[in-house]
Amino acid sequence: MSATDGGGALTATPRKTFLGHPRGLVVLFLTEMWERFSYYGMRALLVLYLTQHFLFGPREAQGIYAAYAALVYLMPVVGGMIADKYLGSRKAVIIGAVLLVAGHFMMAFEGNGGREELTIGATTYELQVEGRDQNRTIFAVNGEERTQVTISPEGVSRVGAEPAAAAAADAAVPAVAEATGFPAFTAAGGYSLETKRDLGFGEPILFLALSLIIVGVGFLKANISTVVGHLYDENDPRRDGGFTIFYVGINLGSVLATAACSYLGMKYGWAYGFGLAGIGMTLGLITFILGQSWLEGRGGPPNPQMLQTRKVLGLPFEAIFWIGGLIAVFPVWLLMQRHQIIETSLPWLAGLIFASVVGYVLVKLRGAERSRMLVALTLIFFSVLFWALFEQAGSSLTLFADQSTAMPTWFNAPMTQMFNPGIIVICGPIIAALWVWLGKRNMEPSTPVKFSFALVLVGAGFLLLTWASATQAGVDFRVPLLFLFLTYFLHTMGELCLSPVGLSMITKLSVDRVVGLMMGVWFLSSSVAHIAAGFIAQATSTDTVAGVVTSPELALQTYGSIFGTIGWTGVVVGVVLLVLSPLLKKGMAGIH
Known part of the structure; x- marks a missing residue:
């Protein structure tokens, strides 16, 4: 089998494998597992850390979380472009990992709370x-x-x-x-x-840590997936299997993180949970650096010589991106302290870009190219609602777990975020096999139908919680944990209907010359969905004192009311999309 050098040229060197896959997949699996360990370990604690340590009200805390998550999904668009044009994926991953290590360990500095x-x-x-x-x-x-x-x-x-x-x-x-x-x-x-709010350095360091993580994810997230793609030749039949193994690594890291970081953070102190996340990211960075030889030069820069010989201000061109990554942290730090700017400006920016792409499609394209692109844009539009509901996991559902769910003594609210990745690890292969089985019998649902299933399922999850809040709560106004688990189960089934086919849908339906732009629109729509998720989460807020809800009864009633509204919205919109699916399938012009 052939290998490549840093510039992508083919050589005749036989490639070593591990369990039938390129050895580099082991490196990327472990790196991404530890990166997701750090990210989801920190995310599980973040909203509770904001409300209980810094004493932000639930509305403010959920606004901060929404802005953070929106930027986390937006920055990989920029990081991917920089890697494609200058750095290459491997170097971008290293820069991102270093920033992430710094950010996660900085989160362990609690400082003075509220x-x-x-x-x-x-x-x-x-x-x-x-x-x-x-x-x-x-x-x-x-x-x-x-x-x-x-x-x-x-x-x-x-x-x-x-x-x-x-x-x-x-x-x-x-x-x-x-x-x-x-x-x-x-x-x-x-x-x-x-x-x-006289917190000394505590609050500025909090936002600096979040900013380092945001920029670090921007460099790492999209590019490590790109390196996985570079391990395989274009028509290599092992390619899909490799990405499946990589996806398992993501969710395995998520399960381990939400269990371990949540336990340490809630039992022994916030610094222990965040510190463990930092240790996880450090292990990921070490794994990636030591495993460079197993990557066989894949994912290298398009012009390696330029990075070393070209000078800017007397520095190698590559050094500019290290410095630029640090400089980029500063404007993100300012924005995170004024998250209302993100909440206001990002939807307008996304709307402008979306309208521009629609205009391009209507004016420049004809026939099947136009209809396919319009279908892709339509599905992106519907996906915003799905992710806005699904991403309540890190905000309102975490606070619901804390304020309105009866927990066993050995369990805590952040640990509920392990339900989603755990269900994916168990059920993901089953759903994938189901689609293959149905496909062989020409019964596999089309992409629009899968999207409609996702919306109905995520809506049904919230309706289940609404019913449980009204009928199953105890005298302490807490519902049994079982109902929150079942909600996550329904949401995860919806995710498995939409998320794995989303990026594939973009590549299949987009015109070749604008695939990169459409990928950017997809990530931008996810970013906007997090802003919308923040508005929804803020609507569930009730009064707290010192991080403790003052009226458990009112809190439960508020959650039930808001969850009922968004639940019915998801179900109704999902049914509308199902009705439209034959028309959308026709517009896909032969693509399933």
């Missing part, structure tokens, strides 16, 4: 929270005095003083104070709460 102060009369107490799981307790601290309290929409109660609280409420007395100590009960309106 501080909530409660003022009753002339006395101010600092609210301190013990624990990070569902058994969190709030203490009001003033000097040597430390009192456990509960805070609800009715007022502030000293734990153990419920009878006094009831008497105060009946008498409509703002506060019932004893001779000494914390008041037994203070009715709403008789106290004030203030969140202090």
Whole structure:
């Protein structure tokens, strides 16, 4: 079998294999497994870290998460273009991995968190929270005095003083104070709460860490998949199998991360969970560097000599991209601290680009080329809704797990994010085999039909949670964990109907001269979907104090209402797409 040098030229050197595949696949499998370990380990903790450590309100925390996720999906478009034109995929992966290691370890620096102060009369107490799981307790601290309290929409109660609280409420007395100590009960309106944001370096370092991760993913994410493609000749029958193995690596890393990082972060401290994510990314970087010989020069730069001989400001051209990667972190850091700019501008940018592509298709193309491109754009449009609903996993569904789901003692809210990758590892091969089995009998659903199934399934998952919230919650206003698992199961089945065929659909339906542009539109649509997901997640927000929800009943009702709305939206839009699927299939002009 042939191999290539850095520039892609063929040589006659026999290539060594591992289990029938190029040895380089082992390197890429392990690198991506550890990279996804770091990414999903951090993601599992992020929203809870924002709400419980920095005391961002749920609405603000979910806005920050949405902006972060949107940029994570947008930056690979830029990183892919830089690699294709200058760096090559391998060098881009190394730059990205170094930035990711720095970002993940920086996340382990907690710094000063937020501080909530409660003022009753002339006395101010600092609210301190013990624990990070569902058994969190709030203490009001003033000097040597430390009192456990509960805070609800009715007022502030000293734990153990419920009878006094009831008497105060009946008498409509703002506060019932004893001779000494914390008041037994203070009715709403008789106290004030203030969140202090004097965090020192904690908050700037948080956003710097997120920015390093965003830029690092931009260099690494798309390009490591490209290296997998370079391992195989164009018509190599092992190619699809290689990508399947690579996909298993992604989800295996996700399962391990959400279990291990979530456990350490919630039980021992945020720094331990984020630090483990950093260790995972470091292992990925070491694996990739030590495994260079197994990659046999695949994914090298298009012009290796230029990177070394061409000088810019006296530096090798390659060094400019290392420096540029660091410089790019600064504007991202500024944007992350003003996430509303991203929420406002990105949808307009995406709409402008989408309209421009539609205009190009209508004016420049004819016949089958035009109809196929219009079908591709239509499916991209529908995919935005799917991802906006599906990506509630990192935000509103994580907070739902924390605030409104009954957890076993050995489980915690971030661990629920292991359901999705775990189901993919188990069910992914089964679904893939099902499509092959149906295809041999000319019964495989078309791409538009698969997209419609995905929308119906993701909507059905939210409708299940709505029903469970209304009928299955206990006296503590928490639903059994089983229903959240079943929701993730339905969502994952939807993902398996849409995600694996999405990029394939783009390459099959797009005109050759604009395939790269259409790939960019696909990633941009995913980025916009995360912004939309943020708006949805923010609608589920209810009041919290010191990171603890004040009214579990209201929280559950709000989740049930919003989940019902988006659930029916997904189902109805999915049915509409199913009705349109014969027309779209006809427009695909012979492509399945």
